[in-house]
Amino acid sequence: MKKIPLSASGPVMKDYTCSVTPTWCEGCGNYGIWTALKTALVELKLQPHQVLLCYDVGCHGNMSDKMLGYRIHGLHGRVIPLAAGAKLANPRLPVIAVGGDGASFSEGVGHLVHAIRSNYPITLLMHNNANYGLTTGQASALTKKGERMNSSPNGIPEETLNSMDFVFSLKPTFVARAFSGNVPQMVQIMKAAILHRGFAYVDILQACPSYNHFATQEWLEEHCYSVQDGKKKYDTSDFDLARKTAVDTGKKIATGILYQGKDVPDFIERLQPRKNVKTTPVEEVAITDISRWMERFI
């Protein structure tokens, strides 16, 4: 077993590498996301023991044993509350939730709503391949209407959920969109997301060569542009501009950090009992004297 380097020079990519071979399809967007995540953690100088990665169930969840770092691989659709609970217990540790579009917009969509309004200080990396890959290509709420998918031989009858319009309607404090084929941009976005004060929503458009035949790697390469690359400086603090830019995917798809509000307190900052508390709930576990409350019942 490899020793974790604890030198002041910081971690290197190898520190996150493990011996388990990836099982994703050839050309899967997960390879890029996986590389970007490791790079972002290294560039933030976080050692593997200084982070908690929480995985939902899906193709992305198969990353849970493909890199090091403290990890938990939970249930389908439930990664957000699992990650939020962990963060509340130890606010000092960066907590990153990794989920897919099936988990975040169908099975666990309620959790996304409440995570945004609660502004938990965690990051959600939302692997958006617009289908259920691991169960061999059923439609998700983000699949294009009319597409013929596994279990939808006549094309899906439901309307496609506009994920960005939905997210912006909830007054998020950090929204970014990335493309799994652009690793350097993903690294920058992930770093900013992890450092964000509250809940960071990162929508990663992910190529799925096996089951997504409508938004392919080539199609995404052609259509994605970065708001940070434009001639005019993009103002990430302009909420209305961000919403318009994010939702408008008719011709081109905007990527990059679309919106960041830095002035909104996160959930833990809002908790009255935790104000000015220097310790974490993890450190506070001890048999506690309850005499003062017991006396009130005499």
Place this chain on the structure above:
Amino acid sequence: MVRTSLKVVGAQGQGVNSVGEMCAKGLKRAGYCVFGYREYMSLIRGGHSSYQLDSANTLIRSSETHVDVVVCFNHHGIRTNLPDLKEGGILIHQTAQWKFSPEEEKLISAKHLKIIELPTLDILRTLNAKPILGNVLITAVVWSIFRRKPEELKALVTEQFGHKADLLAQNFSCIEEGFAFHGKHAANICVTLPEPDDQWRKQLLLTGSHAMGLGIVHAGCRLYAGYPMTPSSPLLTYIADLQNETGMTVKQAEDEITAAQMMVGAMHMGTRAITATSDGGFDLMTETLSLAGITETPAVFVLAQRPGPGTGLPTWTAQGDLLLAVHAGHGEFPRLVLAPADSSDSFDLMPEAFNKAEEFQIPVIVLTDKHLAEALFTQKPYDQKRSQLRRGSLVTDPKKLKSLKASDRYDPSAPDGISLRWLPGSEAVTYCAQGDEHDSEGNVSEASANAAAQMQKRMKKLEALKASLPEPDITGSEHPEILIVSWGSTKGVVEDVLRDEAFRGRQIAHLHYTYLWPLKTERFVALARAAKHTVCVEGNHTGQLSMLLKRACGIGPTDEVLKADGRPFFSDELKEKLMPLLRP
């Protein structure tokens, strides 16, 4: 035991609880053990609710179906609860010019009932007091009927309103008027309380939920995530009300799945966290329960039972979820199910629930019910010196942390299947808490030998856990002819009944199960084999503990006393059901 019982009835929101609580506190301070029982409906205003207090100068842990005094807030109470009075009982009502029906008149005369009509509104008007003070006036009349002193009530209201001179003066006038009214109009209608006993005066008067809340704080729990659902809500409310003093993180989640996930996430990170819910809410949590089973994450769930199926009877009680607790969640994994019986257990067992969860790295289900959650107990102040913090094989020593291998986390050869656990953030090698079947490091593995080894590793913990549990508590005869078996909140009423004259001197034993899964049966088998009758007393329709016992040791009870109507067992009712056993 000389039992004195008082039942306050009325619509929800009329002041039933407030009179009940004041009388309870007054009686306890006067030197009586009080047991309070509330019945109410799933609505906010209206309906019909009651607050019953049974008191004695010795230990009392149950209610009776019939009472000495009924206090009615409205005429529905007169109609509904007149038959609840014992022979010679007293009805206090406030409905002007109430005419009893011929049937009621017959009942009154046959049972020699005494009626007091209290002109509350007139008295309040004379005193220029607000309607809310009617509660104090009524309490004063009851107090006078009990032949207690007005000073006792004055001391109580001073505690509450001492800082508001005007209000206090009005309270005092109401107390005086209540005594004056009784003295003038019904002086001969009285209830003689037994001699008080000083031991009760300094004891606590609290509900099972209060007791459990104190136990949770005491256990070092630092995070509570819940979703409102009766009868688990009073626990959420109490813990939330204390948060500014305890510094606990309290989260009212968007649903029960969230609450359970947050608890598991927080426990994985290394704090002590808990969630509480009731029937349907627990159904929603069961997938998370199963996850904790395979990731071997310590977890504590409080399941407060009420009658199902479906929404069932939301504000009533049941013991219908024992088998649910034992079997909930898909797949096979070890768990601990325990059931506190009363306010002592509700406190004492909470540190233990967390200790066992951490020592064995398993989910623990604390099975309570509406009766326990909301009943009012007279309770000896808790002995906090006995409590221990046991965190099992949790590694925190920096040196030891550095020597860990990732494969230590789920090492199948660990003694008793209990492998080392260390927390995210620890300067050590990392691992994956894996919800898929996994190898010793938490890497996904679908290999057959590994799957078998990991299943055996986890299930081995159940044997060690079982060995660590005590046998069920036994009271009474060592060689019983009659063995009464109970679990959970039924303990109190069984003990009260067995103290009755009729059962004294008989070879009877009471075996009470606190730890229900894994189930210890050695003591049960020894007693049941020798006993003529073995009777399981349970608040459910199918005899769930009986089923577990039969499965675990092949022996079941000879008789069952079951009840599934939303009500707890009442002492007179249970006595009647057990009496036939005494016949030769």
